Amino acid sequence: MTSSFNVHQAAGYEQLMGRWSRRLAPLFINFAGIEKSEKVLDVGCGTGSLTFELAEHADLGQIAAIDFSPVFVAAAQQRNTYSHVTITRADACALPFDDASFDRALALLVLHFVPETGKAVAEMRRVVRPGGVVAATVWDHLGGMSAMRMVIDTVAMMGESGRQLRGKYCWQPMMQPGELGRAFAEAGLVDIHETQLTIRMDYRNFDDYWAPIAAGEGPLGQYMTGLDPAERARTDAAVRDAYEAGQADGPRSFASTAVACRGTVPDTRKNSAG
Numbered sequence: 522m523t524s525s526f527n528v529h530q531a532a533g534y535e536q537l538m539g540r541w542s543r544r545l546a547p548l549f550i551n552f553a554g555i556e557k558s559e560k561v562l563d564v565g566c567g568t569g570s571l572t573f574e575l576a577e578h579a580d581l582g583q584i585a586a587i588d589f590s591p592v593f594v595a596a597a598q599q600r601n602t603y604s605h606v607t608i609t610r611a612d613a614c615a616l617p618f619d620d621a622s623f624d625r626a627l628a629l630l631v632l633h634f635v636p637e638t639g640k641a642v643a644e645m646r647r648v649v650r651p652g653g654v655v656a657a658t659v660w661d662h663l664g665g666m667s668a669m670r671m672v673i674d675t676v677a678m679m680g681e682s683g684r685q686l687r688g689k690y691c692w693q694p695m696m697q698p699g700e701l702g703r704a705f706a707e708a709g710l711v712d713i714h715e716t717q718l719t720i721r722m723d724y725r726n727f728d729d730y731w732a733p734i735a736a737g738e739g740p741l742g743q744y745m746t747g748l749d750p751a752e753r754a755r756t757d758a759a760v761r762d763a764y765e766a767g768q769a770d771g772p773r774s775f776a777s778t779a780v781a782c783r784g785t786v787p788d789t790r791k792n793s794a795g
Contacts, residue, residue: 534593535568537733537742541722542570542630545658545779548718549629550574552781553656558582559624564613564645565589565631569597576603585618587611614640621650628657630779632704633695642708649786655710656783657701658718663691665778668722672734672741675763676756686744701782710784719778726771727764731757 549571555561557580563572566586575584586608588594594610601608611617613628614637626645635641645655660666673690676683695701702715724730733739735757737746748756764773 534733534738536729537738538630539568539570541720541777542567543574544720545718546571546574546629547578548720549627549656549658549779549781550579552658552716552718553625553627553783554654555579555581555625560622561585562616562618562623562626562645562648563587564616564626564628564641565635566597566608567593567629567631569600569608571627571629572597572606572608573600573603576606581605583607585609585623587613587616589613614644616644616648618648620647621653623649623653625649625654625656627655630659632657632701633659633662633693638695638704639707642704642710646708646710646786651786651788653786654783655705655708655786656781657695658779658781659695659701660777660779661698661717662693662696665717665719665776665780668724668730668775668777669741671763671775672760675759676744679756679759680752682744686740690740696780698780701780705782705784708784709787711787713782713784715780715782717778718781719776722775722777724773724775727761730764730773731760 559581560583561575561581563575563584563586566572566588569586572584572586575581582605584606586597586606588610589612591610594608597608613635626649628645632638632641649655673687677687695704698715702713705713734742734745737743745753745756
């Protein structure tokens with residue numbers, strides 16, 4: 522499985538997105554539902570935002586976490602101090618687990634970076650027992666990510682390459698309301714429910730906001746590192762101006778919304794019995 526998300530260093534990812542993933546994780550867990558002693562799979566665990574939130578705040582029997590990025594897997598393994606948590610490198614589109622071996626499979630902010638999302642959802646359904654739950658959440662890049670749209674819209678005003686980036690960024694698969702639900706239905710899940718989860722992204726100053734992007738982390742960082750020095754300096758200045766918005770540099774807070782969806786693996790045994 523390839524991924525459209527580029528990562529250089531785990532610390533850079535943490536500053537770019539990991540800290541906000543940790544803030545979103547409790548809301549997602551509450552939406553997905555967790556019951557005592559369950560066996561849960563975290564698909565696309567990254568540096569462990571959801572994995573360790575589950576371990577710290579849920580009385581679960583076992584937590585298995587996978588990610589395709591060796592950088593993420595190494596960082597999560599280094600952080601892991603829980604005997605009931607295992608973290609391995611694996612492909613979300615070919616999960617290395619038996620059928621019906623988990624009570625729930627969860628994916629926090631990853632499915633929009635999986636080129637074959639349908640396969641990943643189908644794999645999550647496969648490894649969850651009948652009556653178990655599959656749940657996922659992704660950022661709403663078009664209408665719900667004000668902090669990142671500030672960069673996207675700024676570079677789009679500066680040239681054609683920026684406009685192309687905006688088109689790609691805002692219309693990634695699985696990010697529009699209803700898309701996750703349709704993918705879940707196509708995978709054979711039932712009792713599908715979709716909602717929105719909103720957090721605030723709070724930055725100390727412009728450098729806190731801009732440093733990981735300027736260093737090349739994530740899709741926006743990849744775009745920045747491809748600019749020539751003059752265009753990069755011009756873009757840095759324009760984004761700073763957008764961040765400061767006519768006031769002195771300092772703290773800023775941005776609302777960020779994710780689309781979340783959950784569904785149930787049908788229990789054909791119950792249907793047969795009925």
